[in-house]
Amino acid sequence: MNPAGDEESRSRSGVRDGRHAVVVGGSLAGLLAAHVLAGHADRVTIVERDRFPDGTKPRPGVAQGRHPHVLLEGGQLALESLLPGFLAQLRAAGAPRVGLPSDMVLRQDERWFRRVPATTHMYTGSRAQLEELLRRRVLADPVIGVLEGTEAVGLAGDASRVRGVLLRDRSDGARGEPRTLAADLVVDASGSGTRAPQWLTAIGAQAPREETIDTGLAYASRVYRGKDGVLGGDTVGYYVYPTPAQVHGGGALPLEDGTHLVIVSGLRGDEPPTDDDAFASYARRLPHPPLHRWLDEAEPLSPAFGYRRTANVRRRYDLPGRRPAGFLATGDALCTFNPVYGQGMAVAAMSAAALRDALADPRRTPTTARVQRALLAASRQAWDISAGADRAMPGATGTAVAGRPVDRAVGWYLGRVQERYPSDPVVGRAFRAVLTLSAPVTALFAPPVARAVLFGAPLPAPAEPPAAPEEQGTAALP
Ligand SMILES: Cc1cc2nc3c(=O)[nH]c(=O)nc-3n(C[C@H](O)[C@H](O)[C@H](O)COP(=O)(O)OP(=O)(O)OC[C@H]3O[C@@H](n4cnc5c(N)ncnc54)[C@H](O)[C@@H]3O)c2cc1C
Incomplete structure (x- = not known):
């Protein structure tokens, strides 16, 4: 792959045509990264510790798969742009598409939400089904191969360049020498339990600074x-x-x-x-x-x-440090969110779209550092939402719990947004779009929203959980 310096400027982030890319982890982030890299490398190999199950059974490598996994709109848009027709496949497989707020009874801070017409939809089918559909679609590409039942245990190379991964068959247990799989680019998509920071240290490079907030x-x-x-x-x-x-x-x-x-x-x-x-x-x-x-x-x-492992963790690979070319991190391995905000899968898809765009940008050589910054940028809004909300939770601990002064001013505004969110259709639409990662945070400061937030009193919320959706055009509550 590409060390910093001359070769870095000649190469395209290590995935020059004819090259081999290895992705560690065959879950959502890994599959989607492999799909993108298949457009740039001769060969892409996914290394996955588990053996993939037949059908939609849960598997040990994604213990979180037994818990709800909603797919937010930002993730839907990214997935559809990467794999056209995927949402139709998801619907055809029966995944419920739920309109918000109309289809649900919702409550926040002692207030029931008005069930005004839906302004966004989420898919609520099982995580295993979504992953299986994605796996079938991505692995149909002949450029992409998988080593199942194989664990990555380290990196090959040195502080200036990664040259492959060290692998061990799971059937060997802890015995046996790891073998090296040479690669021009290694992408860590091994999830929140990633060991890549230790692998980097072992080859003389610097581990990223970790920001954490744990409620x-x-x-x-x-x-x-x-x-x-x-x-x-x-x-x-x-x-x-x-x-x-x-x-x-x-x-x-x-x-x-x-x-x-x-x-x-x-x-x-x-x-x-x-x-x-x-x-x-x-x-x-x-x-x-x-x-x-x-x-x-x-x-x-x-x-x-x-x-129980629900801390927000962001690994700052984008900050300067002694990092090798040819190594990227994505998905939960880069940024893990408190799952209560339902963002991780959407961010995995948005990160893959960012990877695609960074590799295809004709104006800039996609160096390792530049592509890594693009991957982190794809998770920034989700991080701001979950970190911002979790900082305020009682008992939150971690290195990033203290907010900056600017967070206090934004927090005051967001507090007013939250008061109006359950009952005000204008504020509700904007806030839902931001929370579902389908609009930037600036949507909350658009003139009609800002007027309602700064000058409007909160509209009354329903006294009882509303049993049915409101009709289109319903104004205020009686
Ligand atoms: C309880 C819970 C609920 C959640 N709910 C939602 C939700 O509602 N909506 C949402 O969008 N997101 C949700 N998430 C987040 C979501 O699960 C992840 O963000 C998403 O799965 C993307 O993860 P990933 O592919 O980066 O990692 P993972 O899905 O964790 O996959 C990592 C993969 O790497 C493999 N692996 C690990 N180490 C190695 C190794 N050394 N060698 C080889 N393979 C390895 C694992 O077997 C696994 O297949 C939730 C998470 C949790 C914990």
């Missing part, structure tokens, strides 16, 4: 089949957003087979339990009696699964 949020999720398949009437889902004032969150989201994934979350010291009875009574803390009745009558179809 101690823990999840528990369990599949249920409801008696009517819905939460009453035309409500397809239900969600309570955790906030500093109401730290206990959760809800129920529809899956592709007519079942629902019920999720509960709590902070450090009040983690949701995973034994059956305790899970059900924890879920009863969600403030919605119809949901309690629905749960009483629903049939549990799985045990409850817990998940």
Whole structure:
């Protein structure tokens, strides 16, 4: 690949035609990065620790797959631009497409949301189904090969250039010498548990500075089949957003087979339990009696699964440091978010689109550093949202918990946005677009939104959970 200096300026980020790119991790970020690199390299090899399951069974390498995975609009747009027709495939496979806020009963800070017509949609099907569809589509490309059941355990090369990965067959366990797979470019897409910082140190390079914010949020999720398949009437889902004032969150989201994934979350010291009875009574803390009745009558179809590693972690590979050419990080390996904001898959897709654009930019040589900066930029808005919200959560810890002075001014404005979000259609549309990563943060400062935020009083929120969507054109509440 391309060390800094002469070769860097001659090469195109290590993926000159005729070259070999290796992607560590065959999950969403890895598959999408491989798809993009296949347009620039002779050969792309995905190295995956797991063996891929038949169909849509969960697999050990993505333990989070048992929990809800919503695909936000920003991710949908990026996926569709990378793999045209993918969303139609997802719909054809039965993934529910849920309109927000119309299709759901939503609550935040003691306020129910008005169910005004949808301004955005999310897909709520299972993570395993989405990944399987993506895998089938990406691996159909003959340029892309996979080494399953193979673990990357280090990098080959030195501080100036990475020349491959060190691999071990999982069947060997810890025995046996690792073998080297030569590569011109290595992309780390091995997820939040990445060991790449240690691998870099081992070849004499510098590990990235890590920024962390950890609220101690823990999840528990369990599949249920409801008696009517819905939460009453035309409500397809239900969600309570955790906030500093109401730290206990959760809800129920529809899956592709007519079942629902019920999720509960709590902070450090009040983690949701995973034994059956305790899970059900924890879920009863969600403030919605119809949901309690629905749960009483629903049939549990799985045990409850817990998940506790939910810290926001950003690895600053974009900052100056002794880093080798030919090494990039993407997906959760670059930036992991508190999953409660539902952003990781969308950012994996947006990062792949950024990789595509950086490699194809005719105006700039796509050096390793430049491409890495583009990858980080693709996750910046999601980071600002989750880090900004989590800094305010009680008990948050980590190296990036302290905000900058400018965050306080923005925080004041955002506080007013949040007060108006559940009931004001103008503010709601803009905030949803930003939260779903389909509009930039500046959308919150557009004149009609700013007027409502700065000068308008919050509109009244419904006193009861609204049982049905409002008609188009409904003005204020009675
Ligand atoms: C509880 C929970 C809920 C979530 N909910 C949402 C949601 O609603 N919406 C959303 O968009 N995102 C959500 N996410 C985030 C989402 O799961 C990830 O952002 C997304 O999967 C992209 O991850 P990735 O491909 O970077 O890593 P992962 O999906 O974690 O995959 C990493 C891959 O690398 C492999 N691997 C790891 N180490 C090695 C190695 N040394 N050698 C070879 N292979 C290796 C693993 O087996 C795995 O296949 C959630 C996450 C969690 C934890």
